[in-house]
Amino acid sequence: MTWRQETQLKSILQNERGYVIHSGGGRSKFALVYPNLYKIGMSNLGIHIIYELLNNRADTSCERFFLPEPKSLGQIERAKTPLLSLETQTPLFKFPLIGFAVSFEPDYFNLLKILELGRIKLLSKERKDLDPIVIAGGPCATFNPEPLSLFVDAFVIGEGEAILPPLLDTICAAKAEGLSRTQTLQKLSTVAGVYVPSVPRQTKRQWLKNLDSxxxxxxxxxxxxxxxMYLIETARGCGRHCRFCMAGYCFRRPRNRSLEVLKLEVESAKHFGKKIGLMGAAISDYPWINELCQAIRNEGLPMSVASFRADSVTAELVEALVSSGLKTLTIAPEAGSARMRAVINKGIEEEHVFRAVELGLAAGVRNFRLYFMIGLPFETLEDVEAIVTLSNRLKEYMQNHSGSGRLTLSVNPFIPKPFTPFQWAPMADKRYIEEALKMLRVGLKGKNIELITESPRESIVQAVLARGDSRIGEVLLKAHQNGGIKTFRQVLKELEIDVGYYLYRQRDKDEALPWDLLDQGFTKEYLYSEYERAQNLQKTLPCFDSCKRCGVCS
Ligand code: SF4
Ligand code: SF4
Known part of the structure; x- marks a missing residue:
């Protein structure tokens, strides 16, 4: 009985404006899947971008799928009905092309669950000519597709706008020629930016040169x-070269949209009366941020930002945010000591953090949140102690200047991600992380500072998935069969997979890494030189015009 699922999907559609239903016309169906709940997926700008891109093609009709809410999921499983699309309530297995947008490692489990609910064979090698082709893109696919390579037929390495058009053209041509599935995948493997695990080849990341287009x-x-919110992307990529940041490396080079284009987007947004959410790696780095804030305020719209840097935040930006209802200002020093901030090349000093707090207080903000990582390469417990010292001094500063307000620390164990200079570094083990967390708890006790931490267990699962190879795909499959993410660590043990091999080893410079078949535009030598610079506390300057340093812009 699919009526209950159909009714739920139709009621979601009733609350939407802007969805597209193409009637007939020989368009090929594309299932765009976000492997998490609707409300999370619809907050992901990538889903909107790809949806529009695909539906604007004359030959494609794109419909969305999400992970059902737990209650609906139970109903679907009990009734044994297939997962249906939002737009026309069509079963997933009826779509010849299925595209997942994967932003977070824990969503790998949801990807498998959705394939199962959609009645798609989980293993790529078991799919036959009439089965759908399953593709995956997004940040996770771009930095390490290997853990998903048993389940996904082709990966989009880089930005969808640059890769999906030739990918779809190739599939259409293959269909017109009557090619088999194997032949189609072979053809796909020759498209720039498409990585096909069954035809493994060096694949170069593709990116959009002109954002205004x-x-x-x-x-x-x-x-x-x-x-x-109504989301608008101001810029893509980031040229700050923070050495821990996968986004900073995999989405190079930094690019800005012109102010004229953004003003037009703000004007269109006005009709919806929603808060504007500015998206980008570091919003305060946008060169015309003050003018953009002014344009948004002139339209009478509130605004919010995805993130900003303490060293480039302006009074205008803070005031615009506060007048839009901002109650808590978030700052990411990432490390407590100047030494560690030099290791990670964060480029933010204590005076920037105090200045950002000062701007916030002057604009009427009372609450502040600080992001830190622990277990960074070359870190010692002295550096952790520096987080306590900095936080206590900030709290004192807040008390002296506003008398009240909440200071929250959000502290996460560091994961050395692929395609960053720290990819060779071991992750700090559980014992060190627990000791560091204890030190923070003791040091902050009685200071009225809230401490929020990610559990070391969750970080370990995330890290294995981020750094894994295709063997981790087998663990994913078994964990999926045994009940999902909660069984992952147990399955690792059962399959005698040594977590230490993936996480706690120092890699040799020349060790082959699971993601070596991808080419992000820079060499391993370049990355390794950044690793050495980290160890020597050497500063690396941000990207600049005419720079050819890393190879991405040559
Ligand atoms: S400023 Fe640093 S952490 Fe933030 S996006 Fe850029 S490189 Fe990443
Ligand atoms: S070549 Fe220079 S400007 Fe271009 S991404 Fe690399 S470091 Fe940045």
Whole structure:
């Protein structure tokens, strides 16, 4: 009985503006899947961008799928009905092309669950000519597709706007020629930016050269999202070279949209009356941020930002955020000591953090949140102690200047991600992380500072998935069969997979890494030189025009 699922999907559609249903016309169906709940997926700008891109093609009709809410999931499983699309309530298995947008490692489990609910064979090698082709893109696919390579037929390495058009053209041509599945995948493996695990080849990441050619904003408006905002992307990539940051490396080079294009987007947003959410790696680095804030305020719209850097935040930006209802200002020093901030090349000093707090207090903000990592390469417990010292001094400063307000520390264990200079470094083990957390708890006790931490167990699962190879795919499969993410660590043990091999080893410079078949535009030598610079506390300057340092812009 699919009526219950159909009714639920139709009621979601009733609350949306901007969705597209193409009737007939020989378009090929594309299932765009976000492997998490609707409200999370609809807060992801990538889903809107790809949805519009695909539906604007004359030959494609794109429909969305999400992980059902737990209650609906139970109903679907009990009734044994297939997962249906949002737009036309069509079963997933009826779509010849299925594209997952994967942003977070824990969503790998949801990807398998959705394939199962959609009645798609989980293993790529078991799919036959009439089965759908399953592709995956997004940040996780771009930095390490290997853990998903048993389940995904082709990966999009880089930015969808640059890769999906030739990918779809190739599939259409293959269909017209009557090629088999194997032949189609072979053809796909020759498309720039497409990595096909069954035909493994060096694959070069593709990226959009001119952002103005593809304005990126909310396409489907609904109140039922996590953020409930109209999202506008101001910039892509980041040229700050923080050595821990996968996004900074995998989305190079930094690019800005022109102010003229953004002003037009703000004007279109006005009709929806929603808060504007500016998206980008470091919003305060946008060269015309003050003018953009002014344009948004001139339209009478509130605004919010995905993130900003303490060293480039301006009074205008803080005031615009506060007048939009901002109650807590978030700052990411990432490390407590100047030494560790030099290791990670964060480029933020204590005076920037105090200045950002000062700007916030002057604009009327009372609450502040600080992001830190522990277990960074070359870190010692003295550096952890420096987090305590800095936080206590900030709290004192807040008390002296506003008398009240909450200071929250969000502290996460560091994961050495692929394609960063720290990819060779071991992850700090559980014992060190627990000791560091204890030190923070003791040092902050009685200081009225809230401490929020990610559990070391969750970080370990995330890290194995981020750094894994295709053997981790087998663990994913077995964990999926045994009940999902909660069984992952147990399955690792059962399959006698040594977590230490993946996480706690120092890699040799020349060791082959699971993600070596991907080419992000820079060499391993370049990355390794950054690793050495980290050890020597050497500063690396941000990207600049005419720079050819890393190879991405040559
Ligand atoms: S400023 Fe640093 S942490 Fe932030 S996006 Fe850029 S490189 Fe990453
Ligand atoms: S070549 Fe220079 S400007 Fe271009 S991404 Fe690399 S470091 Fe940045």
């Amino acid at each position: 593809h304005p990126a904003h909310t396409v489907i408006v609904t109140d039922d999202t996590e953020l409930n």
